Amino acid sequence: MPKLLEAIGVHAAYGASKVLHGIDFMVEEGGVTCLLGANGAGKTTTLRAISGMVRTSGEIHFAGARIDGRATEDIARAGIAHVPDGRGTFMELTVEENLRLGAYTRPDRAFRDDLAHVFDYFPRLQQRLHQQAGTLSGGEQQMLAIGRALLLRPRLLLLDEPSFGLAPLIVEEVFDILHRINREQRMSILVVEQNANLALAISERAYLLETGRMVMAGSAADLASNEAVRRSYLGF
Amino acid sequence: MIGLLHQILSGLVTGGIYASVALALVMIYQSTHHVNFAQGEMATFSTYIALALIEAGLPYWGAFLATVMISFVMGAVIQIVLMRPMANAPVLSSVGVFIGLLLVFNSITGWIFSYTIKSFPSPFEASRPLLGGFLSPHELGATVVTLAVLVAVYLFFRHTKLGLAMRAAAFNPVSSRLVGIRVGHMLALGWGLAAALGAVAGMMIAPVVFLDPNMMAGILLYAFAGALLGGIDNPAGAVIGGFAVGVIENLGGAYVVGTELKLSLALFTIVAVLVFRPNGLFGRVLVTRV
Numbered sequence: 001m002p003k004l005l006e007a008i009g010v011h012a013a014y015g016a017s018k019v020l021h022g023i024d025f026m027v028e029e030g031g032v033t034c035l036l037g038a039n040g041a042g043k044t045t046t047l048r049a050i051s052g053m054v055r056t057s058g059e060i061h062f063a064g065a066r067i068d069g070r071a072t073e074d075i076a077r078a079g080i081a082h083v084p085d086g087r088g089t090f091m092e093l094t095v096e097e098n099l100r101l102g103a104y105t106r107p108d109r110a111f112r113d114d115l116a117h118v119f120d121y122f123p124r125l126q127q128r129l130h131q132q133a134g135t136l137s138g139g140e141q142q143m144l145a146i147g148r149a150l151l152l153r154p155r156l157l158l159l160d161e162p163s164f165g166l167a168p169l170i171v172e173e174v175f176d177i178l179h180r181i182n183r184e185q186r187m188s189i190l191v192v193e194q195n196a197n198l199a200l201a202i203s204e205r206a207y208l209l210e211t212g213r214m215v216m217a218g219s220a221a222d223l224a225s226n227e228a229v230r231r232s233y234l235g236f
Numbered sequence: 237m238i239g240l241l242h243q244i245l246s247g248l249v250t251g252g253i254y255a256s257v258a259l260a261l262v263m264i265y266q267s268t269h270h271v272n273f274a275q276g277e278m279a280t281f282s283t284y285i286a287l288a289l290i291e292a293g294l295p296y297w298g299a300f301l302a303t304v305m306i307s308f309v310m311g312a313v314i315q316i317v318l319m320r321p322m323a324n325a326p327v328l329s330s331v332g333v334f335i336g337l338l339l340v341f342n343s344i345t346g347w348i349f350s351y352t353i354k355s356f357p358s359p360f361e362a363s364r365p366l367l368g369g370f371l372s373p374h375e376l377g378a379t380v381v382t383l384a385v386l387v388a389v390y391l392f393f394r395h396t397k398l399g400l401a402m403r404a405a406a407f408n409p410v411s412s413r414l415v416g417i418r419v420g421h422m423l424a425l426g427w428g429l430a431a432a433l434g435a436v437a438g439m440m441i442a443p444v445v446f447l448d449p450n451m452m453a454g455i456l457l458y459a460f461a462g463a464l465l466g467g468i469d470n471p472a473g474a475v476i477g478g479f480a481v482g483v484i485e486n487l488g489g490a491y492v493v494g495t496e497l498k499l500s501l502a503l504f505t506i507v508a509v510l511v512f513r514p515n516g517l518f519g520r521v522l523v524t525r526v
Binding site: 022053071072073077081082088089090091092093100101109120147152 | 404411
């Protein structure tokens with residue numbers, strides 16, 4: 001499969017504290033790639049580096065063009081939707097307004113058609129349409145965030161810990177839907193997760209990040225069967 | 237009784253002006269969390285531009301529209317040139333810039349247009365009093381214009397894509413960028429709109445209070461009191477607060493403290509709100525679940 005996103009020697013820092021020390025990775029077109037690692041390994045920062053939310057050096061290529069150093073809004077417009085850490089809900093606005101914002105860069109007619117797809121994946125959002133988004137439960141907010149990201153009609157979906165703070169049953173539901181989105185829309189996905197079992201189950205490629213360095217890369221099956229990964233991240 | 241009704245009505249008329257300026261303050265506050273102290277002086281400057289255009293021979297409404305557009309550009313340019321570099325600066329630096337802007341606008345206005353008090357024309361010039369003598373034609377006309385502008389602003393923010401994007405950029409700039417909104421443009425637009433609102437308020441009040449470089453100083457205080465009363469983060473509340481302060485000021489001035497002490501009512505309102513209800517009457521109580 002062709003490369004959709006490729007990072008070469010990416011460093012990132014918040015002020016004086018360096019978080020990423022020259023990492024390489026890629027995301028294949030139409031596939032699911034997961035990035036595993038412990039708390040503080042630099043997973044969130046890696047996604048922020050892609051979206052231009054943190055100062056970086058090195059090269060990031062997306063769909064044949066260099067995107068490092070570009071503004072966050074331009075990277076979004078280029079076709080990368082980012083479901084951020086904490087879900088990024090517009091708390092003060094209604095669910096409908098949140099979804100409308102997802103389709104901000106797209107024509108109004110496209111929004112109505114795409115909204116039907118989102119409701120197909122997340123029927124609960126339709127019932128909550130006129131509710132203030134801040135009143136949604138954590139799981140519903142995660143669904144809203146993914147729905148908002150889909151409405152951008154991205155080529156690549158970045159997901160930062162979609163399982164964070166959710167009940168186990170909801171987590172499984174969310175991952176099932178992500179799996180469906182990948183298969184039905186051939187949506188390329190890069191997911192960052194601490195819940196390695198679930199992430200590996202829906203991924204083809206996987207990377208392991210430790211204190212800002214990539215220590216392992218390969219197929220999801222390879223990582224899942226690796227002794228060290230199993231002991232440290234899968235818990236059996 | 238007739239006198240009371242008269243006081244309430246004319247309170248609502250000036251209240252409309254306070255409401256416009258209060259809305260301008262809230263618009264800037266929502267996106268920057270700062271109060272633009274220069275909002276009043278910017279409006280005064282705009283009103284002088286309108287006077288210059290009228291004196292140059294433009295018909296009133298032509299000058300009105302041109303002034304609104306010039307003020308919009310002026311507000312947007314101030315945001316881009318002065319406020320954008322201050323985006324990550326500490327609070328005191330921003331306050332310093334706002335006070336600097338106030339002094340600069342005040343001095344430039346006096347320097348270009350002189351400090352002498354001037355009269356400003358009203359487009360509603362029929363001399364016969366309306367509504368049985370309760371309101372002058374200008375008072376009624378100014379109220380209609382102010383209400384029309386407030387409704388237009390409401391419809392823009394509620395029902396247009398751009399209005400929604402501006403609200404989103406004010407509430408959550410990070411998420412806004414992630415959906416492709418150019419947050420910087422939205423801030424400049426917000427400043428432009430606030431300046432345009434101020435310009436309309438200035439042109440509507442100038443025929444009543446006469447035009448001088450300090451015309452808006454008191455009005456800004458009343459507007460600030462109105463914004464705080466309604467809730468500094470709630471545009472609709474600020475508008476209601478503005479009208480309420482207009483009425484409070486008139487009734488208090490007529491029956492309680494006398495006209496000389498009217499301004500102290502604004503200060504009293506500010507202190508009372510901050511002490512007893514810091515979020516204002518309609519301050520947004522954000523419901524969140526975690």
